[in-house]
Amino acid sequence: MPEYTLKIRRYSPETGDAAYWEEFKVDLEGHRSVLEGILSARATTDGSIGIRCSCRAAICGSCAVRINGKADLACHHHLDHAAAESPDGNTITVEPMGNMPIIKDLIVDMDAVHWKKIQRVTPWLLPEGPEPEREYIVPHENMVDVTQTMACIQCGACVSDCLSMEVDPLFIGPAALAKAYRFVGDPRDGQQYERLKDLAEDPHGIYDCTHCFMCIEACPKGVAPMSQIMRLRRVAGSDQKINDRNNGYRHEKAFVKNIEKYGTLHEANLLPDSYGGKFHPRAIPVLAGSLPAIVPALLRGKVTPAKALHHHKLPDQKQIRAIYDTVEGRDSRNELNLYIEGYEDEPVLKAAGEEERGPHS
Amino acid sequence: MKVAYWPGCVSRGFTPELHGSMAQIAPMLDIELVELDRANCCGAGVIAEHNMELADTLNARTFALAQQTDTDLMMNICSTCQGSQSECQERLDANTPYRDSINETLKAETGLEYERGIVNKNFLWVLVEDIGLDELRSRVVRPLTNLKVGPFYGCYVVRPTDRLGIDDEHPRDTYMQQVIEALGGTVIDYAGAYKCCGFPIITMNQKASLTMAGTHLGDAVDAQADCLVTPCPLCHLNLDLQQPVAEKVVGRELKMPVLHLPQLVGLAFGLEPKALGMNKHVVRPTSVIDWTQSVVGSAA
Numbered sequence: 001m002p003e004y005t006l007k008i009r010r011y012s013p014e015t016g017d018a019a020y021w022e023e024f025k026v027d028l029e030g031h032r033s034v035l036e037g038i039l040s041a042r043a044t045t046d047g048s049i050g051i052r053c054s055c056r057a058a059i060c061g062s063c064a065v066r067i068n069g070k071a072d073l074a075c076h077h078h079l080d081h082a083a084a085e086s087p088d089g090n091t092i093t094v095e096p097m098g099n100m101p102i103i104k105d106l107i108v109d110m111d112a113v114h115w116k117k118i119q120r121v122t123p124w125l126l127p128e129g130p131e132p133e134r135e136y137i138v139p140h141e142n143m144v145d146v147t148q149t150m151a152c153i154q155c156g157a158c159v160s161d162c163l164s165m166e167v168d169p170l171f172i173g174p175a176a177l178a179k180a181y182r183f184v185g186d187p188r189d190g191q192q193y194e195r196l197k198d199l200a201e202d203p204h205g206i207y208d209c210t211h212c213f214m215c216i217e218a219c220p221k222g223v224a225p226m227s228q229i230m231r232l233r234r235v236a237g238s239d240q241k242i243n244d245r246n247n248g249y250r251h252e253k254a255f256v257k258n259i260e261k262y263g264t265l266h267e268a269n270l271l272p273d274s275y276g277g278k279f280h281p282r283a284i285p286v287l288a289g290s291l292p293a294i295v296p297a298l299l300r301g302k303v304t305p306a307k308a309l310h311h312h313k314l315p316d317q318k319q320i321r322a323i324y325d326t327v328e329g330r331d332s333r334n335e336l337n338l339y340i341e342g343y344e345d346e347p348v349l350k351a352a353g354e355e356e357r358g359p360h361s
Numbered sequence: 362m363k364v365a366y367w368p369g370c371v372s373r374g375f376t377p378e379l380h381g382s383m384a385q386i387a388p389m390l391d392i393e394l395v396e397l398d399r400a401n402c403c404g405a406g407v408i409a410e411h412n413m414e415l416a417d418t419l420n421a422r423t424f425a426l427a428q429q430t431d432t433d434l435m436m437n438i439c440s441t442c443q444g445s446q447s448e449c450q451e452r453l454d455a456n457t458p459y460r461d462s463i464n465e466t467l468k469a470e471t472g473l474e475y476e477r478g479i480v481n482k483n484f485l486w487v488l489v490e491d492i493g494l495d496e497l498r499s500r501v502v503r504p505l506t507n508l509k510v511g512p513f514y515g516c517y518v519v520r521p522t523d524r525l526g527i528d529d530e531h532p533r534d535t536y537m538q539q540v541i542e543a544l545g546g547t548v549i550d551y552a553g554a555y556k557c558c559g560f561p562i563i564t565m566n567q568k569a570s571l572t573m574a575g576t577h578l579g580d581a582v583d584a585q586a587d588c589l590v591t592p593c594p595l596c597h598l599n600l601d602l603q604q605p606v607a608e609k610v611v612g613r614e615l616k617m618p619v620l621h622l623p624q625l626v627g628l629a630f631g632l633e634p635k636a637l638g639m640n641k642h643v644v645r646p647t648s649v650i651d652w653t654q655s656v657v658g659s660a661a
């Protein structure tokens with residue numbers, strides 16, 4: 001049987017010692033999970049290794065850890081894959097999740113961070129008006145729309161690797177915001193506007209996400225929290241016209257209009273427009289605040305006054321505007337969710353390198 | 362090889378040195394650039410956030426323009442363009458009725474049509490997969506010996522891995538390290554290589570945004586890097602243009618030069634920092650200029 005090395009991050013609060021690494025050898029088949037590796041080390045070598053687990057089948061969400069630096073369910077990651085991903089092809093690094101305090105070894109305090117943030121978004125229905133006499137039948141399209149968020153098993157992997165939360169611990173975060181969409185998208189809920197207003201105005205809300213894809217990469221259930229956050233922004237901005245104090249909607253609107261007007265990005269106009277235009281009171285302190293960045297750029301000739309004032313329109317600008325008119329003129333937005341629709345065939349890009357297809361194919 | 366070349370908006374706006382250095386090294390790599398000068402902005406994820414169909418239609422237009430050229434593939438020099446365009450392509454290629462509906466708009470408004478399966482690659486991928494590291498090595502005239510370089514990828518070119526075709530056969534998330542080594546440089550391992558520069562939230566939460574940039578730059582300083590190199594001009598904006606402000610936010614001096622990928626290649630091909638537009642950077646690449654001079658000095 002192959003032998004794998006598990007390099008586990010250890011920490012025991014009662015000793016008062018700093019966290020340290022410890023290596024364990026385990027003899028297991030490659031298709032067994034990292035969780036089984038840890039449990040085997042615990043059974044044969046050191047009974048004090050702390051790990052949380054229950055179902056061992058990627059259902060309960062208890063066993064998320066960082067394997068070779070990336071969050072995943074330990075019971076859902078094969079030993080041979082983990083070894084192949086490791087720098088030396090054999091030593092599998094296992095650490096507790098990030099962004100949460102460590103209780104012991106691989107066990108983190110989910111209450112202090114994850115569950116507190118879930119509570120922050122009021123994760124239950126807030127119906128309005130008199131109770132209906134019969135059961136409320138939710139239209140199929142609405143249920144399908146929130147299905148993806150309902151696949152969440154609350155494992156916290158996305159929270160662990162979220163890069164906004166790393167610098168701003170107050171950020172509501174991917175799991176909780178994905179949960180928020182589950183209720184915003186439910187027609188039985190009566191507080192859609194209030195929920196969105198709250199999440200848009202909070203400086204640590206939907207506009208605090210840096211669009212880093214970490215949560216999409218980490219999630220073992222395909223919830224794609226970042227995509228749910230973009231949905232929340234879409235409904236808050238385009239539908240509810242919530243003009244948040246974080247400049248989130250203004251920035252999006254300025255960017256989209258900028259391309260409609262010029263076809264390619266006119267950066268010099270984007271910044272002031274994101275704050276409501278060059279002469280908007282909101283823009284003045286921000287533009288003044290960006291002087292330390294702009295002055296050296298001007299001195300180096302990176303930003304020239306001519307460039308700031310003139311921007312060439314695309315020769316086919318009419319085409320861009322026509323596309324805008326058609327698409328933005330629809331009664332409702334056309335969206336394709338691949339989580340629900342699936343791929344009709346193998347995606348062509350899967351192995352773009354080997355299946356060389358020119359732009360003509 | 363001949364590529365349909367999409368430089369992106371930022372390389373023609375605030376980082377002209379990127380576009381310029383790419384134009385200089387392309388002939389040295391036997392790459393013929395057929396510029397897509399009628400193509401439009403990729404949307405940088407923001408248009409998709411606003412209206413997915415709009416982003417997909419606009420990028421289908423760019424793909425269709427590329428498909429009209431007589432080239433081997435489409436190439437970009439911006440991680441963000443790569444990621445945004447790959448996202449739209451994933452939807453367009455996955456579902457025929459959806460693609461047909463996008464093409465209907467496209468045909469009506471522009472006369473163009475997108476045909477499933479375009480190959481669109483970042484310059485980094487082209488370097489490793491199409492030109493090859495051996496070929497690259499053979500063209501180096503001034504190996505980057507003793508130049509300590511930290512890679513900074515940019516989120517859009519490393520995640521999500523399945524959409525970007527990153528797998529065992531195409532470990533695209535290791536290409537920066539491979540290229541730095543092939544050019545003769547020393548790879549600096551530091552915490553920030555795969556993290557976010559913070560650019561997407563610079564107008565929404567400047568403090569968080571520049572804490573990101575400042576932290577990664579600081580980690581590179583601590584790891585004793587001479588410079589960082591990135592395939593993404595938007596990362597360059599937050600890491601270089603905003604560096605003086607990031608220094609204030611994280612409360613330490615940084616002075617970390619940030620190079621565009623084509624500039625690093627150009628350096629190893631014997632071009633001078635100034636010719637590669639490094640004088641346009643906000644943070645003077647002093648360490649890189651010193652290195653260039655020390656190499657010239659030791660040769661003389």
Ligand code: SF4
Nearest residue numbers: 162164209210212215
């Ligand atoms: S995309 Fe947004 S929510 Fe997801 S990990 Fe990144 S910053 Fe966090």
Ligand code: SF4
Nearest residue numbers: 152153155156158219
């Ligand atoms: S969204 Fe995914 S990663 Fe995040 S808690 Fe839910 S299942 Fe886990």
Ligand code: FES
Nearest residue numbers: 056060061063075
């Ligand atoms: S033990 Fe339940 S998800 Fe891993």
